[in-house]
Amino acid sequence: MDAELFPRGRDAVAPGAVHVPDWLDADEQRALLAACRAWARPPAGLRTVRTPGGGTMTARQVCLGHHWYPYGYAPTVVDGDGSPVKPFPARLDELARRAVADALGPDALPGEPYDIALINFYDTDARMGMHRDADERSDAPVVSLSLGDTCVFRFGNTGTRNRPWTDVDLRSGDLFVFGGPARLAYHGVPRVRPGTAPSGLGLAGRLNITLRVSGLASSAG
Template sequence: MFGRPPLVPRSGAVLLPRWLGIEQQRQLLHACREWARGAAGLHRPSMPDGTPMRVRSVCLGWHYSLRHGYTRTTVGADGTPVKPLPGWLADLARRAVVEAAELDDEVCGRPRDHKADAAIVNFYDDEARLGMHQDRAEESGAPVVSLSLGNSCVFRFGNNETRTRPWQDLILHSGDLFVFGGPGRMAYHSVVRTLPGTAPAELGIRGGRVSVTVRETGLTPNLPAQRSR
């Protein structure tokens, strides 16, 4: 009846449930579908050994791949220039960091200075998952902002040192905001599984889950490529 309260699973990490209302979720989902179309659109990323991943992705601002790191063209996909990151999405990410820092000031020392320049939009079907990993290809230590749409998922948020325990499993629902920075910025994390049939009916989505992860890379704008680490 009273909804889910905000959660700080560890220092520097904040979960704000239903941060986006249904209409905002619809608008963001529509934008994701538009980004998925045409050149530099939806593609299936690969593991470093070339094995295709189950998720499908669209990158904005900078293209990211596990084999090539950050590039300005969609290396490993169709090779075209990456689509720009919309200013409104960077502004949304900044607001997210500001509001998360109000709950835990370890998220970011200067939240209003957050300058997102890249986003990865992941499309999950009912079988897709994402293994334990760190977001460590960025030069900037600014917080990572993640928004969920569609079906819920089991999100595993771990420690900074290993892929093993201790970790905490969280349920991310459509509209939820998860921000991690400061001492939690280098935590290993994963999507253990999605939960089919849990998308809000008002969203009008048939199935699947979409995550929009926005970040500040700290990379030089005219840099042609950046190796992954």
């Protein structure tokens, strides 16, 4: 990253929500991008998500561990090709736990392993409306990693999709973690800034890797 007049520092956007710039170095970004490209291939690959009202999300998605669809989880791609969801790699649990410890401290680490990845691909025109990550049965912190083009990430409040909110520029390699009192805050992506990805990464558009704890194992039975 080129030197900046005002270097970016970590920022507590809200209680329980922390932005850590440049958390992934260039090699880690390239390795994660290569893995995402493999995961995005069929079967159970990158798909367009259709909403219950008949619309479609402009960001396309692939899931690992558990398949998310509005508004629940399944072991197969029930709204796509029907294939079993790809497994969640143990290295992503390790990455998520390191992220939580770095952003929120070791006391915020969940007792259960991370077991869900939602990987969203945003092209130039893709957006994500304000929503909450509320389909899990765990209140473990959500870990969000960004690759490629910078986006405007809008982080709101737990009561409404409307203001107050804070807009944060998330660049390639940035980490955003939200848990505790911010775990069910509304958030979205109103804009992607095309052509802002690092030149050496080889990605046009933005990838967001969101890591979560499902809580499904502990709630079974």
